[in-house]
Each structure stands twice: as structure tokens, then as C-alpha cells.
Amino acid sequence: MTSVHPAQGTFDDLGTPLSEVTFVVVDLETTGGSPTGSAITEIGAVKVRGGERLGEFATLVDPGREIPPFISVLTGITQQMVVQAPRIETVLPSFLEFARGCVLVAHNAPFDTGFLRAACTACGYAWPAFPVVDTVDLARRVLTRDEVPDCKLGTLARFFGAGTEPCHRALADAAATVDVLHGLIERLGSFGVHSLEELRGFARTPTPEQRRKRHLADAIPNAPGVYLFEDERGEVLYVGKSRDLRTRVRSYFTASETRWRVREMVGIAERVRPIVCATALEAEVRELRLIAEHKPRYNRRSRHPERALWLKLTVEPFPRLSIVRECRDDGADYLGPFSATRTAEEARAALHEAVPLRQCTQPLTLRKISAGRARVCALAEIGRCGAPCVGRESAQEYARHVERARAVMSGDVLPVVTAARVRIDRLALELRYEEAAAQRDRLAAFLRGAARSQRLTALSGCAEFVAARPAADGGWELAVVRYGRLAATGTIPSGAHPRPYVDALVAAAETVFPGPGPAGSATAEEMECVLRWLDPPGARLVEVDGTWSCPAGGAERWRTWIDRAYADHVPGERGRHALR
Template sequence: MTAAHGVQGTLDELGTPLAEVTFVVVDLETTGGSPSESAITEIGAVKVRGGAELGDFGTLVDPGGPVPPFITALTGITTAMVTAAPRMDSVLPAFLEFARGCVLVAHNAPFDIGFLKAACTEGGYAWPAFPVVDTVDLARRVLTKDEVPNCKLGTLARYFRAATEPTHRALADARATVDVLHGLIERLGSFGVTSLEELRGFAKAPTSEQRRKRHLADEVPSAPGVYLFEDDAGEVLYVGKSGDLRSRVRSYFTGSETRWRVREMVGLAERVRPIVCATGLEAEVRELRLIAAHKPRYNRRSKFPERALWLKLTVEPFPRLSVVREARADGASYLGPMGSRRQAEEARAALHEAVPLRQCTQRLTLRLIERGRARTCALAELGRCGAPCDGRESPDAYGVHAETARSVMEGDVRPVVAAAQVRIDRLASELRYEEAAAQRDRLAAFVRAAARGQRLAALARLPQLVAAKPAFDGGWELSVVRYGRLAAAGTIPPNAHPRPYVDALIATAETVFPPAGGAPGGVALGDGPSGGATAEEMECVLRWMDAPGVRLVEVDGDWTCPAHGAEGLRRWIDNAYAPVEPDERRRSGRPLR
């Protein structure tokens, strides 16, 4: 009998020991949250190996435009600070050389790496194949809720007693992340993680709960539709959609699902309820309706469609513009809906620049003015208001302004566009580019809100619309839309005569009553059969209808937008925000073309 001999593995098989890995811990400060709409203002990086610091890299970066006030309040970085700083095209090569051959580490790595990749693309550099480690992912696997309430950098820095406190400045936050990384690596030793390969794979491995609950996907069909994760009490935890329900649901129980909130949700889930849909549009709409109805705790978007904002021209003797959360059937004119208060305020500012409506919030009546009890404001003295509060402007004269504002909100946006164009051209000619950019942003917010409202209102007015879209199998997808609401969805098999299928779908479609009025164009956007559809649902329908090959089968009513409305200006506005040549980036307030 021959004895078996043990074979010692090579160092390559064991992986790269963590003590021999050179990490570059990087942090960025930016003007916003999206690489497509924002720019880097500061880069900070620290190079470490074996617990020792080898060097650091830190610089402000000129983003090519103004730093928003809320970013200045958060980071302390002002426009004046970055004006003399180097541009990204000169900073990026130096950073890439500093990090060459190293492992990049960042706290919430997708954010920082996303901006760096975008900078490489813009500068014409190929993104190096950096291995990336995310300290957020590691912390979520290593630490429990009893140890830390969340995985924010400040929380982890305090927990690991970092020598540097995070301050929303790049180099300081990078140094704090270094201490967090070292603390996490020390904790990972108890899990047997000693190499770089084990470190990178640790955060991506499925949790025990994910492995234990893989059977929940067994009965899910391979078909398009919506799926609902429910706990043992029947509460809906999460709603999603997919073209292949089985494949999508199974992915929640694998290492590819790394979102910590979703992993936490999987731990609570006891069943998955699939709802098969005829078309992708039906699945998208059903998802929106189910999220709005159940408000699942693990869904982040579309939970509160009622939180949309509107710009309202009030109904009173001296109307004013007010930002409200509901478009009612009260005879007022509305502009929207808009997704944030900032957009609503900018749209209101653009309209105020074109029409001298009063900006005070008091309820102004003729009796109050006659008795001299109305409050006056500084805008009257500046010539920005006709001052009806002290009788300088008559109700008839003020009514002309109110009627102009109403006309603008209901269709003819030319007065706002013309007024904004004059101001932008003047400011640009005076080299006051930051102020010109602010005026451009106001106009863009107004045009986009008006265009959205006019598109939605046009669809919401139609008693019935039937459309067909080519399907992948050679057949057709059918949709019946009534007052903006998807009332029925179905399919036509390949080579079949369409008329019987169209007639059958129309006959079985949901009954939808006309909305009560009050939104843009006099049409309200409701939330059910008695009130039309939500704005999000109608936008799903419009996106589906904008797809190539879609054909209108039947239209009951007139489907039109105002001749001088905002819909035709959306491309014009988007062109104003299009990328410009590097030597022109500072001129972000260039005239609209």
C-alpha cells in the first residue's frame, strides 16, 4: 500500500497577503450626485501598505462652473476656492499615475469610481483595470446593527476611533477611510480572510439567509410580470418587475445581490408572490400601482406619488403663485407636476421674471386695501410689483397680469422664454456667466414642468386610445388607455388578424371615468378609475408609445399639445445643457441657441 503524500500549495494559490497589498484610499467632493450632471471639485487619496502610509494626493479641482450653495454649505468649498484650481484634464493623469498598480478603496465606491470613470471617458483616457474595494460593503457584512446603527463614514470612523474626523473634505475623509479599512481588515481576520482575493470576494458572497431561502424562487414562472416579497404576516416588503420573473427572483438569493437593504429584506421574506402580465408596459404600470398601494418599506421610489408638487395660480381678487402638493378642481390654473421643491421654486421664479405678479403670501382683498390694512413689501419699491396692496395698481390692471400668467401656464410659454432669453443674453454679454446660468436653470425648470404637464394633460383628456407595438416574436403588444390610465393590455399572435383581438380587449377593458378637472389644461391627474391616472403611470404609457414601431389603432378625441406650448422647446433646452468644448466649459451661462 502506497502512502499518500501531502502537497504544499504555492503562494499564487494562497492569494496575495493583505500585508503586501498597496491600497489607494480615495475620496471625492463633487457639485452633485450624478457624473452626467455634476463635476469633481476635490480629490483626496492616501496610499498605504501593511498599515503604513506611503504618500498622499490632494487637490481642489475647477469644475468649470459655479459650486451650488448647498454643496458649499456641506463641504465649505466655494466657487472662489476652485476658480484658480487646476482643471480635471491636468489632475486626472497625475492621480492615475499615483494609483497605478494599486487597489482602489472608497467608502461607497460606486459613487467615487463612477465620477473617475466619467472623467476618464471625457478626457479620452482608458479606465485602468483597478481592483476596487468598497468599505461600505465590507462594513455591512462584518458589523451588526447592535454595533453600529448605519454604515456612514462618520459612524464607522467613531466606532473604529479613527485619528481623523470626516469633514466632507476629500483628503480628511480619505484618511478617515484608511482607519476604517484597517479596522475592518482586523475584524475580517476572525473570518479567515487573509488575502486580497478573499477580501474582495467576502462582501460579494451570499449571506446564510440568502442561501437558506433559495427555495422561494422555485414556484415562480419564467414569464414577464411583477413579484411581491411578503413576510410571514403577509405584509408586502418589496415590489419589483421583470421580463423573466423566475430569473430575476432567483438573483436575490445569489452573491450578485449586494444591496444591504435588499439582503435585509430577503432575511424577513417568507414568500414571493408572482403576478404574470401580458406585456412589459402592464408590468411597469402594475408595479407603480402596487408600490403606491402598499408602500413597501424596502422600495425607495414611487411610494408616494401624492408628494408631487404643482405651481398654482390662486383664485382670489389678486391671484399669486403658490407651490402646492395637490391639483384640485377649484378653477385655478396649475403647472406641473414637479419632483422637487427646488424645481417648483425655479419655475415660479422664471414666471415671476416675465409677469409682475405679487409675491407676498397675504390673502389680499379689496376691503383690506380700502381700509389700509394690507401689508406692503420691498418689491413694490424696487419696481418688481405693481403694489396692488396699497392701491397703486387697480384690480383691472392686475387682472391683465393674472390673465397673462394663466395663458402661460395653460399653453403659451413664449412670454417666459422671451423674457429669460433677454436676461441671459445681457448677462452673458457682461461676462456674468454664473448669473446667466442661474437664469438658464430657471427657464429650464419652467419649460420642463410645462412640457411635462402639457403632455400628460393631452393624454388625460382622451376618453380612449388604442395602440400596438411590435413584439419580439413577430406579433403585437396591445394597450387600451382611457383618460391616461392603462385599462387593458394584451397580445396578438404572429400572422393573426388583429381586429378580433382589438375588439375583445376593448370590450374587456377597465371602465375609467373622466377626471374632475383642475390640472394643466383643465384636466386633473387622479389615482384610480374615478380620477384618471397618476403622472408616473401616464409617463410610462407615453414612453411606451414613443418606442419605435408603435402604431395608433384608435383614438377617441383630439390628442394635441398647445401650438406655442413647451413641448417643442424641450430639445432646445436640452441643447443648452449639452457638453461644450473644454475651453468653453467655464461659460456655462452661454446664450441659448
């Protein structure tokens, strides 16, 4: 009888050694950033095992649509290059066969796998159960900020001395990713990662810093509200909101949080301070106010509401349109806000096309004009301005332009739309499509800014209104808004009589005074939070002190029309379908 001697297993028995794993490193080029509205233009893939290249897969793909010019500039892939290329339904089976049984690797894998999954769905194929490795995620876990400033493919390729330089072409980028993968696998050896199973487990493991800070979430309640990450000195590092504070804060200390900025913030944070709110609306508004107040270094949006731009019709003998950062209580008319100077300038140009206000910036008074001390601008010399600076246009004649501009800004935008359409049609007939598109952009900037301004003006014009919206538990959420500012929120339990709750909330609400401009007592972002809260079906107005309405001929009625003009726009034919 043969005796069996027990033998000690090796570490390799615990999983598939990485040297025996076949990886298919893939990269895609596309017409845009979303699988729902864009398509694949090129697939490149490299198959490797044990450091040896086993094969390559590369093909252009006809996306079935125009390639945007900026994509062609970025990738070098033009419309002419893909005219004779196969469609994705022809390419996809070959790629799936090439990758069958392998581990899929990509740099920012959710992007590439998202497009491939969408292609499988469109072509009627089931998505294979590929194990997926993301080199971006691995790099964030293995490398420090002292080693690389970011985890872009070009940065990592230079750091690891890749033999191929990324150039936004699929096969070249896939080849560079192969070298990055091998460099990361070498680093992973020091973490005890030697098998595929250990590699996938490592990718799902929180960093040591995240594990060490898990206790910060222990005292956080399961309630809607706002949370503030603070350092040891009490400085606010980050402000966020959630319907479930405890669940959201705990997610910062798990492997699902891979953003390097957030991980850096977690490493600095020493406490998390929760602020429980009665409703999700209160949490959203409190978040905006706290970000504006503390300007946390790890928040990217909403930090500087004071930087919003406004189009102002000045108050002077000969008013003009000026771009300003503050609405003052000076009797002027304001339009906006705009998020960028260029957008504000485009809106101003659209209004100037319809109303011949002066465009010079010099202070202009009747005494200065009569003394002949006013400067004549180039527009006056070429007949594009009424030239009140030299007396060609009287104060009374100029006042009619001002009243027309005031009427457009506050209500009827048809003069601006008509002037723009006449100009666009003329340019399109002359085949000057780029200039027609520029006119369309000016009109769009004006209409969107005017629509926003008129919505905010309507809201801030009400001294008070009380609104209710159905809550998830069968009760109601309440909000008291005064001059556009959220003054109080609360809830009504299911089945309870609403009147006592409404009266108590109104009595306890913050006192608010009206301010200048469309958003005088609150930021535009806060007011838009309130408007979004009122949008869903089922919302009710309980009490209104004031008139809440937008002008019948206002910009809101044209928003769908201008959005459709952009949706109908075909890349490569700017202006041809600018406005229909």
C-alpha cells in the same frame, strides 16, 4: 534509496495568507460622480503588507476642466491648486507601476476603479487584471446595524479607531481606509477567512440570511410582472418590477445584492408574492400603483404621489397664483406637477415677471375693496403691482392679466421667455452673473413644468386611445389608455390579425372618468410611463377618441433650448452663458 514521508499540508497551503498579500489602498478625488462627464483631480494610495506600510503615492491631477465650486468646498481642491499639476496621461503610468502585482483596495471600489478604467481607456492603456477588494462590501457583510448605523468611511474610521480622519483628500482617505481594512481583516478571522482566496470567496458569498430565504423564489415564474416582499403579518415591505420575475427575485438571495437596506428587508420577509403582467408597461404601472397604495417602508421613490405640487390660477374676483397639493374640479387652471416647493416657487416667479398678477394672499372682493378693508402690500407701494386692492386697477383691467396668464399656462409661453431673456441680458451686461443665473433657473423651472403639464394635458384630454408597439417575439404589445390612465394591456401573437385582439381588449378595459387638472385620472408618473412607452420608433396609434396634440407655441419647443443653456454653462461663470 531515500524514503519520502508524506506530510500533512497546512491551511496556508490552500492559498496566499493575508499576511503575505500586498495591498494598494487607493482613493480618488474627482470633479463629479461619473467617469463619462468628470475627471480625476487627485490620487492617493498607500501600499501595505502584513500591517506594515511599504510606500505612498500622492499627486494632484489637472482635470483639464473647471472644478465645480461645491466640489472645491467639499475637498478643498481649488482650480489654482491644479493649474501646475500633471495631467492624467502623465500620472497614470506611475500609478499603474506603483500598484503592479498588488491587490487593489478602495472604499466603494466601483467608483474609484470606474474612473481609473476610464482613464486607462482614454490614455490607450489596457486595464491591468487587479484583484479588487471593496471595504464597503466587506463592512456590510461583517458588521451589524447595531454596531454602525451606515458604512460610510468616516463612520467606519471612528468605529475602528483609525489613526487618520477622512477629510475628502485622497491620501488621508486612503490612509483611513488602510485602518478600516485591517479592522475588517481582524473580524474576518472569526469567519475562517485567512487567505486572499478565502477573502475574495467571502466577498462573493451570500449572507446566511440570504441563503436561508432562497426558497422564497422557488415558485416565482419566468414572466414579466410585479413582485411584493411581505412579512409574516402580510405587510408589504417592498414592491419591484421585472421582465423576468424569477431571475430578479432570485438575485435578492445572492452575493450580488449588497445594499444593506435590501438585506435588512430580506431578513424580515417571509414570502414573495408575484403578479404576472401581460406587458412590461403594465408591470411598470402596477408597480407605481402598488407603491402608492401600500407605501412600503423599503421603497424610496413613488411612495407619495399625493405630495406633488401644482401651480394654480385661483378662481375668485381677482385671481392669483397659488401653490397647492391637489387639483380640484373648481374651474381653475393648473400647471405642473413640480417635485419641490422651491421649483414651484421659481416657476411662479418667472410667470410673475411676465404677467403682473397680484402676489398677496388676502381674499379680495369688490365689496372689500369698496369698503376700504383691503390691505396694501409692499409691492403695491413700490409700483410692482397694479394694486387692485385699493382700486388703482379695475376688475376689467385685471381680467386681462388673468387671461394672459391663462393663455401662457395652457399654450403660448413666449411672454415668459421674452421677459426672462430681457432681464437676463440686462443683468449679464451689468456683470451680475449670479442674478442672471437665478433668472435662468426660474425660467427653466417654468418651462420644464409647463412642458410636463402640456404633455399630460394632451394625454388626459383623450377619452380613449389604443396604441401598439412591436414586441420582442415579433408580435405586438397593445395598450388602452382612457383619460391618461392605463385601462388595459395585452399582446397580439406574430402573424395574427389584430382586429379581434383590439376589440377584445377595448371591451375588457377599465372604465375611467375624467378628472380635474392635467393628470386628473392617473398620477403624473403613470402617464409619463405611457408616454415613454410610446416614444420608441415603431409605435402605432390604432384608435384615438379625442385630439392628442401639444400647443405649437408651447413649452415643449423650448426644452432643448433651455437644456443647451445648462450644458453650455461653465462652472465659475454663472450667467455668462445662461441663455444664448
